[in-house]
Amino acid sequence: MIEHMDVAVFGAGRIGTIHAGNLARHARARLRYVADVNAAAAQTLAERHGARTSSVEDALADPAVRAVMICSSTDTHADLILRAAAAGKAIFCEKPVDLDVERARACAAAVRKTGVTCMIGFQRRFDPTFAALKQRLDAGEIGVPEMLVITSRDPAPPPASYIAHSGGVFKDMLIHDFDIFRWILGGEAVSVHATGGCPGLPDIAAAGDLSHTAVTLRTSTGALCQINTSRRAAYGYDQRFEVLGSRGLLQAGNVRPTQVTAWSEQSISSDKPEAFFLERYRDAYALEIEHFLDALSNGTPVRTTIEDGIKALELAELATQSWREGRALSIA
16 A cells, blocks of 8 residues: 655646645645646645645656646646656546547547556546435435436536637536436436527627537436536526436435525525535545545545546537537437
8 A cells, every 4th residue: 555645736726726735635645746837826836735836747757746636727638648647647637538539539548558547537426415326326225227317507607718618518517417427327328419509698609609408318228318507507506416216216406505494484595506616516526536546545446537538528529419410319
């Protein structure tokens, strides 16, 4: 068992800050370097956790660095995976692997060739509520799963400047939901039908993307999944799903800042859902980093592999094609 390891974080933005903090709190790890094109952001994050700033090249060349966490912009992920794999470093990479499926597959081939560990950041699998539902589902509590319904809505849309370079809603937003589909139903899709629109959000339409989507997937067993998403939900960050089985139903609901409910003559009220993903998945982010580091320490496999990243990206690509062509697609 490895008792201690040094880790470099690439990217000092919102998610890099979250992961660096969780890494720094882990007993068997040390944040050694932070690298970012924004030197000031890198310096601030490094100083917070007693680390140093570094170039990517220098961090990868340091033999003391056992692993890297890729938390930079999506267009840098594939290049950093390839470079880290060539340097023999274990890799944690935020989703997606890349916006191009072939480029992502090339990354997977490099990971297989070098034999390094590569985990993709599908943090929803580590959410305590979602994981508890999965455990009860696998235990047979509701029999054979027949239908999964996923609701995934952001509180407000991102700026149009972000939309233009995001890769589209299916790759940028629904890629997590495609991973949940594969994880919960335990199978692959044999058909995909996606549709969508931009009701009341003309800026997103002008950028060539969608604000609202509805996707239907079917597995080889006939199990169905319906994913509904929106980039705008006035009441907060809406993240929930339910599984209908042959003997019952399991639901995973939203997380709220508090669980207090107020009852009065006029109404019954409770807190709105958490503000956004950093708050909603606070525990999940900590648990996935703990899992990554524990897997490296113990020499055990990671739960969310680069192959999982590719499968979700492939579904996002097919959903994009289905929407553009206005038809359901069968998957050979």
